[in-house]
Amino acid sequence: MKTCLCLCLLTAVLLSSCAGMHRQQLPQVIEISAAEGLPVSCLQAFPEGQWQLVHAIDFRMAGGMRGHALGVLVLGDDEIRCALMTMEGLTLFEARSRGKTALEVSRALPPFDNPEFAVGLMEDVRTLFRRPAGTLQYGTTTTGEPVCRFTDEGTVTDVLPEDDGCWRIITYDADTVATRIITTQACTSAAGTALAGSLTLTALGTNGYTLSMELVSAEPIAQPLVANP
Amino acid sequence: MMHRLLFCCLFCLAGVVSAWGAPSEQPVRLDSVQADFTQEKHLPILARPLISHGRFVFQAPGSLRWEYLDPVRSVLLMHKGAITKLVDRDGQLQRDHGTGIDAMRVILEEIGSWLDGRFTDNPLFKVTQVDAHTVQLTPREAGLRGIINHIELHLEQEVGMLKRVIIVEDVDSYTRLTFSNEILNASIPDQTFTIP
Numbered sequence: 350m351k352t353c354l355c356l357c358l359l360t361a362v363l364l365s366s367c368a369g370m371h372r373q374q375l376p377q378v379i380e381i382s383a384a385e386g387l388p389v390s391c392l393q394a395f396p397e398g399q400w401q402l403v404h405a406i407d408f409r410m411a412g413g414m415r416g417h418a419l420g421v422l423v424l425g426d427d428e429i430r431c432a433l434m435t436m437e438g439l440t441l442f443e444a445r446s447r448g449k450t451a452l453e454v455s456r457a458l459p460p461f462d463n464p465e466f467a468v469g470l471m472e473d474v475r476t477l478f479r480r481p482a483g484t485l486q487y488g489t490t491t492t493g494e495p496v497c498r499f500t501d502e503g504t505v506t507d508v509l510p511e512d513d514g515c516w517r518i519i520t521y522d523a524d525t526v527a528t529r530i531i532t533t534q535a536c537t538s539a540a541g542t543a544l545a546g547s548l549t550l551t552a553l554g555t556n557g558y559t560l561s562m563e564l565v566s567a568e569p570i571a572q573p574l575v576a577n578p
Numbered sequence: 579m580m581h582r583l584l585f586c587c588l589f590c591l592a593g594v595v596s597a598w599g600a601p602s603e604q605p606v607r608l609d610s611v612q613a614d615f616t617q618e619k620h621l622p623i624l625a626r627p628l629i630s631h632g633r634f635v636f637q638a639p640g641s642l643r644w645e646y647l648d649p650v651r652s653v654l655l656m657h658k659g660a661i662t663k664l665v666d667r668d669g670q671l672q673r674d675h676g677t678g679i680d681a682m683r684v685i686l687e688e689i690g691s692w693l694d695g696r697f698t699d700n701p702l703f704k705v706t707q708v709d710a711h712t713v714q715l716t717p718r719e720a721g722l723r724g725i726i727n728h729i730e731l732h733l734e735q736e737v738g739m740l741k742r743v744i745i746v747e748d749v750d751s752y753t754r755l756t757f758s759n760e761i762l763n764a765s766i767p768d769q770t771f772t773i774p
Binding site: 399401403405407415416417419421423430431432434436437438439440443445455456458563565566568570 | 617619621622623624625626628630646649650652665667674725745747748751753
């Protein structure tokens with residue numbers, strides 16, 4: 350019963366809107382000429398090529414509930430495949446997505462069978478691992494931090510490279526309020542791509558949640574993904 | 579439904595903890611079993627299967643240690659009616675309060691039944707003997723079949739030993755557990771089943 354409640358709450362928070370509680374506002378960017386070059390680390394934050402990534406996920410909800418799952422991601426050129434499993438390997442959720450709209454859910458056990466959960470999960474995944482769409486500005490914040498700013502239909506994604514090779518990502522909604530904050534640690538480079546040993550995604554708002562993800566394995570995939578295995 | 583799901587998950591775990599003879603043969607009564615296992619997870623979306631390694635220890639009538647050593651360390655302990663799950667966080671095993679550990683009480687009953695060779699006396703699964711060394715468990719309820727299509731138990735030639743378990747979720751999604759280094763009826767200290 351506790352588990353049921355826990356997972357229902359998890360679903361609820363994952364589906365939650367991000368209005369309200371934390372009101373971190375979009376900082377101003379002092380734009381630097383493109384001629385001065387874009388920080389390579391801005392783009393390294395998003396894996397190039399095809400990868401299979403496995404993370405141990407520790408989720409924490411606003412009410413203090415915690416739980417664990419294994420997350421599997423297969424990143425293709427245009428496709429994302431993902432699965433959530435229990436630590437013992439039972440598949441809870443499995444889906445694939447092409448672009449922003451085409452989402453195919455092949456398995457979703459309750460309470461993960463809500464279509465909005467799948468959409469929200471894919472949005473988290475894209476925020477973590479896909480280069481944002483939109484126009485790009487490069488500059489510094491008013492506090493002097495280098496920042497790459499992607500603006501797309503009113504929403505903003507800031508990628509903030511850090512001195513240790515890691516990065517932060519902050520997304521803002523159309524009201525310029527922060528919606529997600531991603532921090533990274535223990536970053537390394539593999540096959541020309543920076544990989545974070547640990548990632549923390551904090552979804553802001555009254556029903557915010559935190560996903561702490563420890564990288565278990567990262568394997569480049571040489572062969573093109575099969576469209577429909 | 580989630581309770582059901584977790585039950586199935588834990589059932590699958592616990593099911594492989596037992597060892598037995600083929601249904602048509604006289605079952606071997608075991609006081610304890612311990613073995614290493616390799617777990618392969620296959621999913622259609624995976625470019626490569628996920629591999630895990632671990633070890634389990636079972637002591638009749640109801641003590642269990644089911645431990646994943648890699649890639650993510652976690653330990654499930656059952657002893658004297660208490661059930662605990664521990665997960666590695668930053669190099670330390672910490673209690674996981676987010677699992678449906680109450681379902682393990684049901685699993686313990688299953689373990690006892692299987693150790694006694696009572697394959698047919700199971701309200702959850704229909705038992706079919708595929709051949710002399712293969713038993714298939716099929717969920718009786720449609721709801722369960724939506725989660726696990728069936729479980730295959732592959733027995734060693736030697737009566738009383740389990741070689742492999744395949745948990746089939748659907749056609750292309752399955753988990754294969756292969757056992758090795760089995761030790762039967764060794765004396766096992768109680769500390770094996772308590773929090774380290």
